[in-house]
Amino acid sequence: MSALLQVREVSKHYGGVRANHQLSLRVPRGSIVGLIGPNGSGKTTLFGSIVGYHPIDSGSISFQGREISRLRVPEIARLGLLRTFQQTRVYANMNCVANMQISVPAAREGWLSMLGRVPPEVTDKAENLLQFVGLYSKRRLLAGDLSFGQQKLLEFAMALMNDPVMLLLDEPTAGINPTLINGIIDRLKRANRDLSITLLVIEHNMRVIMNLAEHIYCLAHGEMLAEGPPDSIRDNQQVINAYLGAN
Amino acid sequence: MSGRWSRLALRVALVILALVAPLLAPAFQTQMAVLWVMVLLSLTWDIMGGQMGYNSFGNIVYFGLGMYATAVVERNLYFGVEEYTDVAGGAAAQLSIGQYLTGFGLGLGAAVLVCLVVAVVIGYAILGLRGHYFAICTLGLALGAGEVANGWDYIGAGSGLVTPLLPEGLGARGIFYYYYFLILAALCFATLRHLYAGRFGLAINAIRDDEEKAEAMGLRTTRYKTVAWSISAVFLGLTGGAYGNLIGFIDPLDVAFSGGTLGVWMVLMAILGGKGTLWGPVIGAFIFHITQELFWTYLLGWQRVALGLLIILIVVFFPQGILGWLRERWPRFFGAAPDPANDPARGESA
Numbered sequence: 001m002s003a004l005l006q007v008r009e010v011s012k013h014y015g016g017v018r019a020n021h022q023l024s025l026r027v028p029r030g031s032i033v034g035l036i037g038p039n040g041s042g043k044t045t046l047f048g049s050i051v052g053y054h055p056i057d058s059g060s061i062s063f064q065g066r067e068i069s070r071l072r073v074p075e076i077a078r079l080g081l082l083r084t085f086q087q088t089r090v091y092a093n094m095n096c097v098a099n100m101q102i103s104v105p106a107a108r109e110g111w112l113s114m115l116g117r118v119p120p121e122v123t124d125k126a127e128n129l130l131q132f133v134g135l136y137s138k139r140r141l142l143a144g145d146l147s148f149g150q151q152k153l154l155e156f157a158m159a160l161m162n163d164p165v166m167l168l169l170d171e172p173t174a175g176i177n178p179t180l181i182n183g184i185i186d187r188l189k190r191a192n193r194d195l196s197i198t199l200l201v202i203e204h205n206m207r208v209i210m211n212l213a214e215h216i217y218c219l220a221h222g223e224m225l226a227e228g229p230p231d232s233i234r235d236n237q238q239v240i241n242a243y244l245g246a247n
Numbered sequence: 248m249s250g251r252w253s254r255l256a257l258r259v260a261l262v263i264l265a266l267v268a269p270l271l272a273p274a275f276q277t278q279m280a281v282l283w284v285m286v287l288l289s290l291t292w293d294i295m296g297g298q299m300g301y302n303s304f305g306n307i308v309y310f311g312l313g314m315y316a317t318a319v320v321e322r323n324l325y326f327g328v329e330e331y332t333d334v335a336g337g338a339a340a341q342l343s344i345g346q347y348l349t350g351f352g353l354g355l356g357a358a359v360l361v362c363l364v365v366a367v368v369i370g371y372a373i374l375g376l377r378g379h380y381f382a383i384c385t386l387g388l389a390l391g392a393g394e395v396a397n398g399w400d401y402i403g404a405g406s407g408l409v410t411p412l413l414p415e416g417l418g419a420r421g422i423f424y425y426y427y428f429l430i431l432a433a434l435c436f437a438t439l440r441h442l443y444a445g446r447f448g449l450a451i452n453a454i455r456d457d458e459e460k461a462e463a464m465g466l467r468t469t470r471y472k473t474v475a476w477s478i479s480a481v482f483l484g485l486t487g488g489a490y491g492n493l494i495g496f497i498d499p500l501d502v503a504f505s506g507g508t509l510g511v512w513m514v515l516m517a518i519l520g521g522k523g524t525l526w527g528p529v530i531g532a533f534i535f536h537i538t539q540e541l542f543w544t545y546l547l548g549w550q551r552v553a554l555g556l557l558i559i560l561i562v563v564f565f566p567q568g569i570l571g572w573l574r575e576r577w578p579r580f581f582g583a584a585p586d587p588a589n590d591p592a593r594g595e596s597a
Binding site: 074 | 442444446447452453455456457459460462463465466467470471474523
């Protein structure tokens with residue numbers, strides 16, 4: 001498998017704080033890769049670097065063989081590399097269907113379609129995906145009126161609407177009740193298998209990430225602590241120490 | 248079915264009323280023409296301020312630009328600058344109907360062109376600003392434009408500019424411009440209704456709700472923002488161009504770049520009716536203009552105080568505007584409700 005996303009020795013400092021130091025990781029096309037680490041270990045900073053939220057200090061990031069570390073957020077998104085947010089970001093004063101309709105890929109958008117109506121096939125696709133994440137009956141509600149867990153599902157559906165090549169998910173199950181979590185794991189796997197979307201997932205819930213990912217990277221203090229298949233990460237003493245705070 | 252017919256009947260009645268209103272009350276023709284100007288100001292402000300969440304205090308710039316562009320073309324087409332001043336503006340110069348309409352039409356064309364170019368150029372420069380910074384910047388634009396016009400001799404500077412008189416064959420000035428503004432307001436409303444119902448409306452609403460998210464989804468936000476600003480500018484240019492002719496005299500600060508009156512009122516009217524809705528700005532403009540005229544008539548000397556009180560009452564009791572309040576009270580009527588019972592099988596409602 002060729003690497004879809006390749007991060008090489010990326011560093012990012014905030015003043016004196018070393019948020020990311022010489023991080024490297026690769027995500028093969030079609031895979032599900034996990035990214036774990038204690039709070040403040042630099043996971044979200046790395047996500048931000050990949051999708052262009054802030055310039056990196058050094059290193060390189062390539063997506064589909066193309067260097068993207070100098071591109072801006074919307075340009076990277078139009079290449080098919082999308083992220084979701086730890087705190088949900090939905091369009092609160094628009095209903096769910098509208099949230100979905102506006103999330104179609106913008107890469108092929110022309111001037112005319114910009115001023116035209118929403119094609120019926122877009123609305124159909126929006127409703128199908130809302131069905132897929134279990135929000136169909138809420139489709140006419142304002143996104144801001146949904147619960148936190150439902151907003152996460154909506155945000156995931158919006159990302160799928162965008163036909164991404166790869167999704168970066170920042171804690172997709174945080175704040176969601178345990179029953180719904182199984183549903184989310186199942187949908188992430190189906191998105192990966194059926195829609196062939198590559199996933200890079202930040203997750204604190206070990207049960208979720210061990211179940212989901214085929215390869216896991218673990219960060220601590222901005223550095224890469226360990227990597228490997230779930231089983232080896234689970235048994236890795238350094239990882240356990242980092243999480244539990246042992247010396 | 249009967250509901251549909253009665254709604255249709257109501258619409259037809261309203262259209263007929265709009266068409267014959269100036270004939271029923273000839274004394275109020277100019278006021279009624281100004282009413283449609285108010286509707287246009289409030290509708291165009293709401294594109295950015297309501298639907299897109301970019302509070303602009305600078306839209307009056309396009310109103311003034313359109314006014315001056317039209318007046319200058321009308322002047323230069325048939326007179327030299329010197330000659331025009333000699334005959335005391337257009338007052339003594341009689342134009343034929345053909346001349347007047349040619350000048351007016353070309354003037355409006357120039358207004359559209361100028362406003363479009365300025366909107367695109369300024370848009371690219373300042374639409375990266377957000378929130379309060381954008382509001383303050385546009386406020387500066389409005390003040391600056393007024394000062395420039397006030398000091399520029401070519402357009403009459405502080406002494407203003409007189410627009411040509413309407414030739415007799417075209418009827419009373421009030422009537423002619425009543426229909427002009429009525430048609431323009433209807434055109435503007437129809438354009439916005441089409442745009443808001445489509446991708447454009449969704450995009451600018453998304454920018455209002457969370458611009459960073461919209462960028463993260465790959466939306467070309469700068470393009471949408473510039474187009475929104477330009478649509479606003481074009482309609483304002485067409486409004487301002489004719490407004491100068493309706494009033495007959497362009498004062499740079501009181502008529503053209505009147506940020507303290509029209510510039511603020513357009514914001515108030517949209518908020519009063521319900522910003523971010525299609526009908527809100529229209530309703531707001533009607534209520535605002537009519538109450539304002541009533542205050543002038545019956546509370547002379549206190550009209551500004553009464554207006555101020557009205558504004559305070561609106562902001563305190565109807566922060567979402569009249570339509571926003573209705574929508575909050577009866578969400579079901581506006582289509583924001585879950586499906587009854589369980590998830591119905593797909594296809595049933597699609």
